[in-house]
Amino acid sequence: MEDMTNVIEMRHIVKDFNGFKANNDINLTLRKGEILALLGENGAGKSTLMSILSGLIQPTSGTIKVREQKVNIKNPTIAKDLGIGMVHQHFMLMESFTVLENIILGHETTKGPKLDFKKAEKQIKTLSERYNLNVDPQKKISEITVAQQQRVEILKVLYRGADIMIFDEPTAVLTPQEITEFIQILHELAKEGKSIILITHKLEEIERAADRVTVIRAGQSVGTFAVANVDNNRLAELMVGRHVNMQVNKPTEKVGRTMLQVEDLHVKNKQNVAVVKGLSFNLHAGEILGVAGIDGNGQDELVRALTGLQHVDSGKIIIDGEDMTNRKVRQITEKGVSYIPADRQKYGLILPFSVSDNLALQTYYQEPFSRHNVMHYDVIHEHAQKLIKQFDIRTTSERMPVSDLSGGNQQKVIIARELSRNSNLVIAFQPTRGLDVGAIEYIHNQLLNERAQGKAILLISYELDEIMQLSDRIIVLHDGRISGEVKPENTSDEELGLLMTGVKKEGSAFA
Incomplete structure (x- = not known):
């Protein structure tokens, strides 16, 4: 059981951004040796509150105590000196630097006038082995998977x-097996006396990992509860202020014509290594095909090839009866393909642009948004206002830079843009990454609505619950190949987990 001593006290915290109170009188306490979950909708103020605690921004008012001493955390260096470290949702890593260089950056060990890389590497390897965070210190960040990048961030802290x-x-970005390992790491850290704040939308994760949970809604504290005394349905209601349907209602599919044919597809990655190795599958109108697999088994390259972002070495991609192999991105888009990328900030949005500009990115050159190379901004703004309302995008104005939105609302901008284009094929890669249960419920319903309208949906997700609930069929990727194809009603998380590690199902056509 954790110590009852408070290591953090945040009292009456207010953060006002030009009249918008992201935090409006929030209270939070963290005890020594406990895991405290911080739960709230996208835009509820969780990241703002933690950015205040880690010195990235200053509160408008309120007090903070660390180990019972009142503090003024003016910058991240003061937070670091107080023993506070944060692993951000969007990793803060230099892609051209090695793992080792990223970890020691700003905290370098020297030997005389030179950096002592050997001593630092030894310390990093000791930490890596102790917490089962296996990453190669000499690899560049650009050469490792997203899951490995997250381990680098943990090692940094x-x-x-x-x-x-x-x-x-x-x-x-973790698989079920990796999540289990990660939660075990959290428990080990807590046992050693470290105090942990876990910002998460995953209610099952809170149940498995946390001692207490603080719920905030619309910038205000709702309450703090012992996890053992509150169930998931109640937490969901506290978070969004209404009843949330935790189960997906999926009518029987009405399968139509073949919308996507992938034939013996071979794709190499940036290092010229084969990562997609002879994939073949079909996807029909009115069907959701789920693609499961551990991150780094060819999903990125498959999606990039399908959307025209990566060259196909051999094989065919046929969309609605037309060979679209190695066509340009715009040609594939105009063929009726919508794309929801896994990394919203890198591939889905132009962050300095406004919400309205981002909502028109795929169609700005077409009528009614432009005519004879003249942009019609009034029409673009009107279109944005309609989608903001329809998709519940939390923003004060369509003219606001999309960089100022919360991560979940940035994702809603992409979902709104892609699903409003009336495409026949939707490629959805991690469509609900980082979203709260209310937003997940909404986006799942949107995808099911697309399916009901006869759209074909390719769903690539590392969330097994999402794959199992939404998919009509599931293919599992391992090492760039299909290790199995299953129906969700005839399989289990455990079986999918085995297929994801390359253990093939007996009697399968792929065995």
């Missing part, structure tokens, strides 16, 4: 000696 650790949506 541990290397800096933090004993108050903040994790912002840490399992968004």
Whole structure:
């Protein structure tokens, strides 16, 4: 059981952004050796509150105590000196640097006038082995998977000696097996006396990992509860202020013509290594085909090839009867393909642009948004206002830079843009990454609505619950190949987990 001593007290915290109170009188306490979950909708103010605690922004008013001493955390260096470390949802890594260089950056060990890389590497390897965070210190960040990048972020915090650790949506890119390992790491850290704040939307994760949970809604504290005394349905209601349907209602599919044919597809990655190795599958109108697999087994390259972002070495991609192999991105888009990318900030949005500009990105050159190369901004703004309302995008104005929105609302901008284009094929890669249960419920319903309208949906997700609930069929990727094809009603998480590690199902056509 955790110590009852408070290591963090945040009292009456207010953060006002030009009249918008992202935090409006929030209270939070963290005890020594506990795991405290911080739960709230996208835009509820969780990340703002933690950015205040980690010194990235200053509160408008309120007090913070660390180990019972009142503090003014003016910058991240002061937070670090207080033993506070944060692992952000969007990783803060230099892609051209090695793992080792990223971990020691700003916290370098020297030997005389030179950096002592050997000593640092030894410390990192010790931490890596101790917490089962296996990454190669000499690899460049650009060469490792997203899941490995997250481990680098965790190692950064541990290397800096933090004993108050903040994790912002840490399992968004992890497989079920990796999540189990990660939660075990959290428990080990807590046993050692480290105090952990876990920002998460996953109610089952809170149940497995946390001692207490603080719920905030619309910038205000709703309450703090012992996890053992509150169930998931109640937490969901506290978070969004209404009843949330946790089960997906999926009518029987009405399968139509073949919308996507992938034939013996071979694709190499940036390092010229074969990562998609002879994939073949079909997807029909009115069907959701789920693609499961551990991150790094060819999903990225498959999606990039399908959307025209990566060259296909051999094989065919046929969309609605037309060979679209190695066509340009715009040609594939105009063929009726919508694409929801896994990394919203890198591939889905132009962050300095406004919400309205981002909502028109795929169609700005077409009528009614432009005519004879003249942009019709009044029409673009009107279109944006309609989608903001329809998709419940939380923004004060369609003219606001999309960078100012919360991660979940940024995702809603992409969902709104792609699903409003009336495409026949939707490629959805991690469509609900980092979203709260209310937003997940909404987006799942949107995808099911697309299916009901006869759209074909390719759903690539690392969330097995999402794959199992939404898919009509599931193919599992391992090492760039299909290790099995199953129906969700005839399989289990355990079987999918085995297929994801390459253990093939007996009697399967792929065995």
